[in-house]
Amino acid sequence: MGNVIGIGASPKRKEDQRFLTGRGNYVSDIKRPGMTAGAFVRSPHGHAILRGIDKAAALAAPGVIAVLTGDDVKADGLGSLPCGWGISDAKGVPMKEPPFPMLAQGKVRFVGDMVAFVIAETPEQANAAAELLTVEYEVLPSVVGVLEAVRPGAPQLFDDVPNNICCDWELGDKAAVEAAFRKAAHVAKLSLVNNRLIGNPMEPRAAIAEYEPGTDRFTLWTTSQFPHVVRFLMGALVLNIPQHKLRVVAPDVGGGFGVKQFHYGEEAVITWAAKRVMRPIKWVASRSEGYVSDRHGRDHVTEAELALDETGKFLAFRVNTLANMGGYLSTFGPNIPTNLYGPLLGGVYTTPAIYCNVKVVFTNTVPVDAYRGAGRPEATFVLERIVDVAASEMGIDRVEIRRRNMIPKEAYPYQTPVLVQYDSGDPMGCLDGALVAADVKNFGIRKSESARIGKFRGLGYSTYVEACGLAPSRFAGRLGARGGLYESATVRVHPTGQVTVMIGTHNHGQGHETTFAQIVSEKLGVSFENVDIVYGDTDRVQFGMGTYGSRSLVVGGAALSKATDKVVAKGKKIAAHLLEAAEMDIQFEAGKFSVAGTDRMKTFEEIAGAAYVPHDYPLEVLEPGLEEQAYYDPVNFTYPGGCHIAEVEVDPETGTVTLVNYTAVDDVGTVINPMIVEGQLHGGIVQGVGQALFENAVYDEGSGQLLSGSLMDYCMPRADHMPMMTVATHSTLCTHTPMGVKGCGEVGTIGSPAAVINAVVDALSHLGVTHVDMPATPNRIWRLLQNASLPVAAE
Amino acid sequence: MKPFAYHQPDQIPDAAKLLASIEDSKLVAGGMTLIPTLKQRLASPVALVDLSKLGNLKGITDDGATITIGAMTPHAVVAASKLVQAKIPGLAALASMIGDPAVRSRGTIGGSVANNDPAADYPAGVLGLGATIVTSTREIAADKFFRGLFETSLETSEIITAIRFPVPLKAGYAKFKAPASRYALVGVFVAKFADGVRVAVTGAGSGVFRVPPMEAALSQNFHPSAIAAIKIDTDGLTSDIHAEADYRAHLVTVMAKRAVDAALS
Incomplete structure (x- = not known):
């Protein structure tokens, strides 16, 4: 055996060598012979009737090869962009699902909606010609906010979607909740907004499409988190390309955060156009284009009520939410504010009755879909905020009220009233650990030190749980999923004992090439450097559902674990033959097959060699070769969670909130690579802090213009916004995943917004402030302080 | 492009x-x-x-009562200049707050002043110090140079060659950065001379402007408390998604106080 680097070790990430030395291979790095350039013409209006498009000037421009519009799509009889989830209302009536044409037909419904595609010899020529296209719009009033969209008389996006309501969804026992509210000693109420976010992965979206007439095959290179799903959705449902004639490649991808886990119209248009012009076409989005076309996240308006008895025990929780879908249904759109939101409203508490109503609403904005956390940060924010409100109103300490309602460790598995059953967890243990790590007992001293220099200091808690490892297919199917959510892995052992893994997840920052190699190294006893992980190519990888929902390790890693077990099982058969022993007497440990109780053994490399040179081999009962494949469909979600504690300082003179301490103690199950987990936590927390303090996608009501349409106006969190973070794990093992893993990709983003805002409210509570909407910008805080009509000392 | x-x-x-x-x-x-x-x-x-090949547009010279900065001098050079730090530390501090390291290495004082972005930092320093803009054809006083949103008194073929700054007794700059762009949401430059105090504000309106009531109060008593009660009229101030006019007006007072603090420290 060589250099085994297994579970629990923190080797440097294999992939970083090429990324840090500029040798990555991103879509925009790829050049194909005869490649042309494409540019999309996008609607400058939020809502308008398309009266006509005059292609003449654009077609006459230098270098232009073709100009395609919605009429061309229609003439070719192509499909609408599909939605992967079909939800229903309480009566079982399916959601309204209007068509989402890949190029607009008849109407445009958001600024950025695609109107035409221009193909030219160079990107400059394509962009110049795109400006020459004459599009006649009859501009209609736009509606961008959910409250405005459901009001009588609001502009209607679709003729057959009254009041712009896609679905009036509900979950839980409404009558039981009403009964509990009637006997409540106290009812806490909270109205809040969950701000709209733009994902901003470092690499903008891009695609190259090519058609080979000799083989009648298409290849699409795209910045995707799930190439196999794009092949299915686009090939089978939009362009009518047989699956075996379509290759989708997602090479190195520079961050996703959910933004790249949808099938986008650009992918379908460019693939369709490549055959029409018989030349490869490349399109690379500009950052500005990304702002008006990358799917946005969050955007809820919510009313919540928590019923409590006189001791502060939660009796029932009622949540009414309006969720923005934007102008059309994106791939996972309607699933996010419903199935990934309602079932999380139990949190880590024993609340016996929960009811949730979500009105899913169309508006003249970019379609809204999953963004890191997807539904679960929204649920956590509602719940963790209202727990603080209830504690404050009832005069109970915020930690104490959480303890009184927390699910005790010994109560797991725990069935919630909102579908999900938590297999394992120890929220009290995470809370206790975080209280110590955050030095909460000395917070009073720090608060008075801040007060001495005229600053208000606050502490905020978020004790949360999330559902990840998406997803058990049977369960998801009952909730409206139109596809499966398993994962697959192939372990190919070469004759010399090195290993190539083909896996259906996609690595775009997560460090899969390292983590998965550690699993193989540990389980097969092979050198870490002798394992390569292949992903992101439908011609090389058997199948896969991709990476999102903290699923890669939980679902993909489980498939990989199963496949390695199969390799070991076959290896034992080969070893039994070579060592002339019974198969049941063969042991495999540390890369060696041995006969129990003897010193007779064969190395893993020897067994691999025998499998491919089967001169002495049980050919009658065993096939040559050493390559195994496994599919894994999880039996349940996994439920990572933990306790986050934020500490902020507010400058009352300017309203500036500074995050001064951040502590996270999380239960993510088994940790394969502690360094990577820590990095995931750091990144996730920063994104959550971004939502809490800085990020906000703002549209102008009426015109539908995106006012925060660039990095000049949309504030991303920066390194100097963050203090050093204290990140630790307090793990219980998942009872149903092969290695006890729970996933960690989204926990940081899910736990943090509530912790930060609870800290801001705590800092200002002595002024009568009970809630602060996100983002807690200086302008917003200053205005709250003005409205609190408590004069701020001006020296 | x-x-x-x-x-x-x-x-x-x-x-x-x-x-x-x-x-x-x-x-x-x-x-x-x-x-x-x-x-x-x-x-x-x-x-x-x-302009990068033109000679003599880069560099900082000490003329005794004034400092002259060549139009093509990058912000990073001004920020790091021992001469500027010694004679007008508030101006060196201002240069160090512009953009990010890449912008400070490429961006120039002449370019910034000629562009007259309403949220740029240099216009506050130039107006606050009562500097003189030296061009290919004449010299223009700062008070006559800035004409509101991206407008200046430069003629079409006129080129800024240098900015000449009088050395003040004290000067300071305080900037409240816009959260996303890090331009000045409000930036205030104060400078104390033997014959009085100048206060210039950037970011708050459509162009850099002076605040005579604050200048009068600080000329009497160069201390933050002298201007703490002076409120700026919201007329003509910018409202956008980051800050409404009343918040900007409030910040002018806060930043002016902090600029005086910086000048005194």
């Missing part, structure tokens, strides 16, 4: 001649505003006249 002609003259008169003779031509100094605008296809000049 759309195609354009590119000229790199090595004499100021040649540059001026190119500007005069080519309609829709533009000067490029550090290009920190112009190049992104070209890349976004928001501007399409016929020709760019690059």
